[in-house]
Amino acid sequence: MSDKLKQIINKQGDQQNVETDQLDDIVQLVGFVIGEEEYAIPILSIQEIIKPFTWTRVPQVPSCVLGVFNLRGAVIPLIDLRAKFGLQTKNQSEETRFIVMRHGDDVAGFVIDRLTMAIRIKKADIGPAPDTVNGDDTIIEGVGKQADKIITILKVNKLLERDF
């Protein structure tokens, strides 16, 4: 009996080892759509994803900053990624979500059109940002290649940086 148990435990242990091994060179991302394009950000920089609710407009900010909202007692800025990427603003639909991202102490909510899925992608499959996008200023971390499509991976710290 105990032998069996041991076996099982060992097996489980092995499996876990395998998984952790894999984790090292695999990046977990969350994909979402803005306009026509699919983007992704690392899952670890997401604090939470919530359904839209009311926010308060803040004066004297660029149009991509919608305002602030209350996330369980904290006042957090809300940024419309459509506007930030220069797209026409669109009314919110059933699929609209707020992604609350965190980098260090900076937190902000971002409005996206729709979530796609959690993506596991090998590090090897992530290419650098296209050359045409210049230098450190880009908000593109890299480009993830998948079987049927490519996904633009965004830099969370750049998204959370005040640019006005």
Add this chain to the structure above:
Amino acid sequence: MDEFQEILQDFLVESFELVEKLDEDLVELENNPEDLELLNGIFRVAHTVKGASSFLNFDVLTHLTHHMEDVLNKARHGDLIITPDVMDVVLESIDLMKALLETIRDTSTDAGIDVSACVVKLDKITGGSGDVKTPVVVAAEPTPVVEEVVETPVGDDEPDYDSMSPDDLEAEIEKLLQERQAEDKAKRNAKLAAGESVLAAPPEPTEEASSAKEEQKAAPKATPPPVAPTPAPVVEKSTPKEDPKAAAPAKRAPATVEQTIRVDVKRLDHLMNLIGELVLAKNRLIKINDDVEERYEGEEFLEELNQVVSIVSLVTTDLQIAVMKTRMLPIGKVFNKFPRMIRDLSRELNKKIDLELAGEDTELDKSIVEEIGDPLVHIIRNSCDHGVETPEERLAKGKDETGIIGLKAYNEGNQIVIQIDDDGKGLDTDMLKNKSLEKGIITEKEADSMTEKEAFGLIFKPGFSTASAVTNVSGRGVGMDVVKTNIEKLNGIIDIDSELGVGTSMKLKIPLTLAIIQALLVGVQEEYYAIPLASVLETVRISRDEIYTVEGRSVMRLRDEVLSLVHIGDIFEVERILDAGEHAYVVVLGLGTSKLGLIVDTLVGQEEIVIKSLGDYLKGIEGIAGATIRGDGGVTLIVDVVALMQMAKDVKSAPMADTSSAAAITEKTKPSDYTIMIVDDSKTDRTIMRKALEPMGVTLVEASDGQEALSILKAGEHNFDAMLVDIEMPRMDGYTLASEIKKYNKYKNLPLIAVTSRTGKSDRMRGVESGMVEYITKPYSADYLSSVVQRNVNFKAEFL
């Protein structure tokens, strides 16, 4: 090492507290040089610091305090009169002591500050007045080296006694006594032999220190023999213990030891944040309770709920006050340094000034106490330099030679007031105006139209200075504007009153705490803003025709004043979608001497709000001081009144004349250009209407209740030409929907057609009141509905 750090921390905290009190006492002492009680107190401070620092091996500090102690000790025994000159040296040594303590705090050592000059001065005082033998004093003068040698063995020796058995101790005492006697004998011989033998006298360093002391007060030492062998410091310790008892047992009530613990400020801050959350939750709970009450009126459980809610709210408020109190410090902590400052300033400026303090016990939040010090220093310096006249001038004016500066603090409502009065020459408005003109701070025109208060306010303008010559103390034209910004940062205001030749009085009004404030909530269009109540003077309701336009700016008459107005919507770029109505409210904001009328659409009420920062991403937005979370969970922005007043100067527009509801009316070229919304909760009814209207070819949009209809309307995707509205609907009924829609400028003329089975006359009346233009009762024929719609949207005949 950790233990040492801990002790060091305690030592520093204690020392700083002691030193702070010392300043005040010393100045007091100068006025009453005979006050033995004060002297004892001061002596004890020097002594305590010396004792502790020697234990911690801060040699320089020990050395300095040791000599201070000497001087004070002499004064205490009546051997020395504290003259201003002596006091200068003592004060200098205290400054050095502070500097040393600060160095210790920052670097953990007391190196780097030269105290020898001061020590020499201190020594001269003791040497010059007493009949101490000169050679001994001289021996003490080539200072640090000797002292250190002296002090260290003392520290090393002491613990030995503790560990000895009684017998050994006995023997040790015996031995020491013999040594002492031998030495005394040697000294007597030396005296007899005069001059040269003095140099030979110190055979052992330990005895050098005590002998120096002994010379000063040989009598007390000789009498208690068991004490004698123990080195000097112990003797000293015993004296202060005896003295207060002997000197003033009745006068100074034994300082009652307060039960206190030291708490890290961070913990208090955290506690304060948590309370903030709790207050928000409480506000929310109250709001929910109100809603529940409305919905379940008369139910039994309501009473119970009510009780719980009120208890929670009560306890939260008490808790908030309690926590606030833990952060409170008496303002005396700040006031303490002023007697010394006034003294130094009056000597420097050759004026005679007395400081009268009152209300030192008034308590303020710690963060405010820390911030208020510098502004007060500036104001008091100014009062000394510009306010109080020289003794000659004062005499010539028939005033008392000594000027008086009053500094008092007291509570007034939710604020604390710090008042600084002087009986000096007062502010001369003409002079203020002229100076400002000279420096180009104001224009001639502004100068002419200025009220007295506004002229006083000129002293807070950057670059302004009234002193004709720049002195060491003030006159550089920086300071008072910094004072103003600092006070305003604390949400405080400054009020000046002055009478020429009689004096000036300045009042700083500061909120008790920074984290939670009372605010007035105002509404503009669909937005709400919170204005700190401390800056609100009053609110008035006005009609449009009370607003006048002068040079492109809106103004109104408020009693006998002309108040300039600005619309909050113009400052915060609020879109005008709702109709403003005939009346508006003006919130009169006051900051120091300037006033501004802020036009708002509605006044919501007064509420206690918790200030939250907008975070790094949005910080520094002009006109916004922060945000708060309201009872309904929404975020409301807090107005920064200071910035708002600045912004108001640049806003130019006639606030209420704006009626830009010119929604572009596009030419209808085909039937589908007409858009009609159908609002009904019943799917069947909607389908019936749809079937009736579809033949016309118009575009149809459906909504299942009032809320949905309103949000479709607000979304602005369609330009509706008419709406068919059912009356009985969940969430929001037809009447409410109609009156909501009519609030919008844009939809003023949108035809609303009620389609309902309610046929009562009163129902029709309500429909008309809420803005419905037609009233169709169910059942109806498809043709009738279609014709009513056509009539209301001006359906072009050619499309039929």
